[in-house]
Amino acid sequence: MSTLVEYLSNQVKSDYEPLVQLVGSGVAVPAFPPLSTSTFTLSPGDGEFALLLFNILYDNANVPEEFSIYAQHRGIRPIEGVSSQGWASIGIQGWLVVTEAQKLIVRVTSRSNLFQRLNYGFQLLVVRTKEDLDLVNAAVAKWDSSNKEEILKTNDLLVQLTSALQPLIPRPSL
Amino acid sequence: MTQPNAEQQKQIDDAVKAAQSKLNANNTVQVIVTGSGKVTCDNPRFKIEKRTE
Numbered sequence A: 001m002s003t004l005v006e007y008l009s010n011q012v013k014s015d016y017e018p019l020v021q022l023v024g025s026g027v028a029v030p031a032f033p034p035l036s037t038s039t040f041t042l043s044p045g046d047g048e049f050a051l052l053l054f055n056i057l058y059d060n061a062n063v064p065e066e067f068s069i070y071a072q073h074r075g076i077r078p079i080e081g082v083s084s085q086g087w088a089s090i091g092i093q094g095w096l097v098v099t100e101a102q103k104l105i106v107r108v109t110s111r112s113n114l115f116q117r118l119n120y121g122f123q124l125l126v127v128r129t130k131e132d133l134d135l136v137n138a139a140v141a142k143w144d145s146s147n148k149e150e151i152l153k154t155n156d157l158l159v160q161l162t163s164a165l166q167p168l169i170p171r172p173s174l
Numbered sequence B: 001m002t003q004p005n006a007e008q009q010k011q012i013d014d015a016v017k018a019a020q021s022k023l024n025a026n027n028t029v030q031v032i033v034t035g036s037g038k039v040t041c042d043n044p045r046f047k048i049e050k051r052t053e
Helices: A003-009 A130-142 A148-164 B006-026
Strands: A021-032 A037-043 A050-058 A067-073 A076-082 A089-098 A104-110 A116-127 B029-035 B038-041 B046-051
Touching (some): A003 A021, A003 A116, A021 A037, A021 A050, A037 A050, A104 A116, A116 A130, B029 B038, B038 B046
Antiparallel strands (some): A021 B029, A037 B038, A050 A089, A050 A116, A067 A104
16 A cells, blocks of 8 residues: 555544544446447545545456556546556556546446456545545645655655646636 | 238237347356456446455
């Protein structure tokens, strides 16, 4: 587990409630139709303001090279390619801040002539409110590691996280 | 083979429509979603079941 994930998971608010919750999320399709494409959308659920997504998991029991998958978020594609057995854990560059206005879109195309099982998931931190997201931003800004090597190793991630944690404000309706 | 009369043709059409309707009703793809977040799908055939542990 990333030290930053561990650090954020251990933060508490002034009322001693945890600032974020480390959870998982999974999608399983027991019989994905052959030669078809479907698009799945991940957004925060009830009582959730943002999902800080830091890892994508792909079940390596799926038949390899049967699915073409790409994920899209805020104009970038953190995942794009053909599934393989090596996709057990897909580290992504930086963090994805998934909100109602900035959903994660996952498009899956079956390349198989047969029905296939598809199973994938996410590791993420759940932020309950906008105020909590501001606190996460503040906590990340204060985050310090006594290990210099660790700072060097995680510096890129930190920069990406602090820049990513600025949610876009939805345009007002006309 | 003779052509079906109007009544027979109507019975055939009704049977085909009923079969198609049944096929469409059963022609769904199960999607099981667990954990946090909300997952939706653009394909109306995909029926999403949210499961909590």
